[in-house]
Amino acid sequence: MTKPLVYVTRKLAREVIDELREVAAVEVWEEDRPCPREVFLQKAEQAEALLTMLTDRVDEELLTRAQNLKVVANMAVGYDNIDAEAAKKRGVTVTNTPDVLTEATADLTFALLMATARRITEANRFLLAGEWTSWSPNLLAGQNVYHSTLGIIGMGRIGEAVARRAQGFGMKILYHNRRPKPESEERVGAGYRQLDDLLRESDYVVMLTPLTPETRQMMGEREFSLMKPTAVFINVSRGGTVDEEALYRALAEKKIWAAGLDVFQKEPVPMDHPLLTLPNVVALPHIGSATYQTRLEMAKLAAANIRAVLEGKEPVTPV
Ligand code: NAP
Numbered sequence: 001m002t003k004p005l006v007y008v009t010r011k012l013a014r015e016v017i018d019e020l021r022e023v024a025a026v027e028v029w030e031e032d033r034p035c036p037r038e039v040f041l042q043k044a045e046q047a048e049a050l051l052t053m054l055t056d057r058v059d060e061e062l063l064t065r066a067q068n069l070k071v072v073a074n075m076a077v078g079y080d081n082i083d084a085e086a087a088k089k090r091g092v093t094v095t096n097t098p099d100v101l102t103e104a105t106a107d108l109t110f111a112l113l114m115a116t117a118r119r120i121t122e123a124n125r126f127l128l129a130g131e132w133t134s135w136s137p138n139l140l141a142g143q144n145v146y147h148s149t150l151g152i153i154g155m156g157r158i159g160e161a162v163a164r165r166a167q168g169f170g171m172k173i174l175y176h177n178r179r180p181k182p183e184s185e186e187r188v189g190a191g192y193r194q195l196d197d198l199l200r201e202s203d204y205v206v207m208l209t210p211l212t213p214e215t216r217q218m219m220g221e222r223e224f225s226l227m228k229p230t231a232v233f234i235n236v237s238r239g240g241t242v243d244e245e246a247l248y249r250a251l252a253e254k255k256i257w258a259a260g261l262d263v264f265q266k267e268p269v270p271m272d273h274p275l276l277t278l279p280n281v282v283a284l285p286h287i288g289s290a291t292y293q294t295r296l297e298m299a300k301l302a303a304a305n306i307r308a309v310l311e312g313k314e315p316v317t318p319v
Helices: 014-021 037-046 060-065 084-089 102-117 120-128 157-168 182-188 195-201 221-226 244-252 292-310
Strands: 005-008 025-028 049-052 071-074 093-095 149-153 172-176 204-207 232-235 258-261 281-283
Touching: 005 014, 005 037, 014 025, 014 292, 037 060, 049 292, 060 084, 071 292, 084 093, 093 292, 102 120, 102 157, 102 204, 102 232, 102 258, 102 281, 102 292, 120 281, 149 157, 149 195, 157 172, 157 182, 172 195, 195 221, 221 244, 244 258
Parallel strands: 005 025, 005 049, 049 071, 071 093, 149 172, 149 204, 204 232, 232 258, 258 281
Antiparallel strands: none
């Protein structure tokens, strides 16, 4: 009997591919750049399973052509690159990789918050440019992190892990979800706020919702105008949750103090993007979950989801 085809859109650890080879024929896009659309579509036509990255678009066009497809295992917790409704209608299972990336992404979120508050990247550039000629009282002065107020929009798995880190800094923790979450309030001592109140009260506003039609451009001109002039905005969700032009204006006109961004509307972010011209922006290339250990766990979980579906079992982490 011929084995089903699994197409993997990026090179992954050998042990992950070997695991899949026990139950399937596996083909991998080996180059160190995203799989081109045409190749992806052609492989999808033959495959029963796709192991995808957030750069791969799984839409109506692909699903129409992929008649043998049973499962799309996304190697990310966010799955806004996949039309999950269209997949469901066709009986295609979609899975993601929650939990295994929570702590690493929370670490990065906190690192970005600290770097932005204390102007770490700016200070490093300043030193390397040979501009450090003397100590001075307000040289590269930033904002206090300890005992400040953190507002988390999207108190989910990662939001709560960020809140646990904030407890160590004695921060007051506020959050906004569509519904209050008493378990988080109990676990991390967070207080629920309507969005506008959270924006008014917080020194740090951290965006951690998924990208959905509801959260698209959730942070716009009106929202930034409610924030304190000393406040810092951090986005580790998806670029689409923020109106980048409004954010640029808020920063340039000093309506807010600084921003730390791991994600952008268009990725890789174009080098002439206005946000990159501002000294009070710390910009990162979407590295939230990028630790060796976490990326391996994500790949293993995606492979386990594929194996389960191909073996006729329940997937481990369906969306
Ligand atoms: P999660 O556990 O599902 O948490 C998401 C939270 O967002 C939930 O508590 C949800 O609460 C809230 N939410 C959803 N829609 C909302 C809305 N319209 N208004 C307010 N709150 C809303 O997900 P997670 O594992 O923490 O991951 C969160 C997101 O982080 C992912 O979807 C992904 O986009 C992003 N992420 C980025 C990176 C990176 O590398 N930068 C890495 C990992 C994850 P309610 O349902 O009660 O509203």
